[in-house]
Amino acid sequence: MSTMVKAEAVHKSFGPVHVLQGIDLEVRTGEVFCIVGPSGSGKSTFLRCINHLEKINAGRLYVDGTLVGYREKGGKLYELRDREVAAQRRDIGMVFQRFNLFPHMTAVENVMEAPVQVKRVPKAEARKRAEDLLDRVGLADKRESYPAQLSGGQQQRVAIARALAMDPKLMLFDEPTSALDPELVGEVLDVMKALARDGMTMVVVTHEMGFAREVGDSLVFMDGGVVVESGDPREVLGNPRHERTKSFLSKVL
Ligand code: ADP
Numbered sequence: 531m532s533t534m535v536k537a538e539a540v541h542k543s544f545g546p547v548h549v550l551q552g553i554d555l556e557v558r559t560g561e562v563f564c565i566v567g568p569s570g571s572g573k574s575t576f577l578r579c580i581n582h583l584e585k586i587n588a589g590r591l592y593v594d595g596t597l598v599g600y601r602e603k604g605g606k607l608y609e610l611r612d613r614e615v616a617a618q619r620r621d622i623g624m625v626f627q628r629f630n631l632f633p634h635m636t637a638v639e640n641v642m643e644a645p646v647q648v649k650r651v652p653k654a655e656a657r658k659r660a661e662d663l664l665d666r667v668g669l670a671d672k673r674e675s676y677p678a679q680l681s682g683g684q685q686q687r688v689a690i691a692r693a694l695a696m697d698p699k700l701m702l703f704d705e706p707t708s709a710l711d712p713e714l715v716g717e718v719l720d721v722m723k724a725l726a727r728d729g730m731t732m733v734v735v736t737h738e739m740g741f742a743r744e745v746g747d748s749l750v751f752m753d754g755g756v757v758v759e760s761g762d763p764r765e766v767l768g769n770p771r772h773e774r775t776k777s778f779l780s781k782v783l
């Protein structure tokens with residue numbers, strides 16, 4: 531089993547605020563890796579570090595065996611150039627709590643935008659692929675709709691299709707259902723489940739413990755910028771060993 535993400539003693543501070551205080555974890559290729567924990571524990575910051583939206587201050591972070599954002603030479607780290615960072619980011623898809631679709635573009639235009647602009651895929655080809663992806667997330671009939679004409683659940687499914695359009699080897703989800711009305715959560719989780727079945731490597735920050743239990747292969751509980759507890763989701767959620775985990779779960783379950 532190969533490794534898709536490896537974090538070794540990852541630290542991240544914002545000024546005096548020490549947010550990530552030594553994260554160690556390993557995401558295997560093809561697995562669904564869930565991260566749970568209280569608000570402010572550093573979950574989003576960790577995902578943002580994987581996706582180059584933040585730079586770590588210490589430790590090592592690897593995606594698919596390659597150091598994120600740096601090159602190591604003679605024991606020293608050198609920051610990658612913008613172009614090299616862009617190349618690394620291209621392989622990582624991210625879905626946020628807020629869908630962040632381009633409001634002036636239709637669903638299909640949103641999905642084809644990055645392949646056309648970033649990968650220089652010919653428009654007709656990108657459109658065909660975008661249509662297939664919208665089919666896959668159950669939105670074949672919404673291709674020409676603008677974000678404002680779609681429900682939150684539909685917008686989030688477009689956002690997932692948009693991330694998939696770049697053929698990522700890793701998908702990051704940051705509380706993808708937290709901003710949705712309860713009745714729309716299921717349709718987004720179903721798309722994520724299908725993606726998991728197709729073998730996509732996924733790191734999912736979520737409060738949906740049912741999803742974690744059903745679909746997750748691994749789970750970590752984060753608190754205060756560290757991994758407090760990790761293991762099989764059913765084991766950690768069903769039989770938490772640490773007080774902090776127990777206390778958190780008693781509030782969300
Ligand atoms: P979570 O996603 O687990 O709720 P976050 O990673 O968003 O936690 O935030 C962890 C902590 O880092 C919080 O205290 C937050 O205020 C702080 N933080 C996050 N981003 C920034 C930033 N850009 N500047 C300053 N502080 C930040």
Ligand code: MG
Nearest residue numbers: 573574575704
């Ligand atoms: Mg967050």
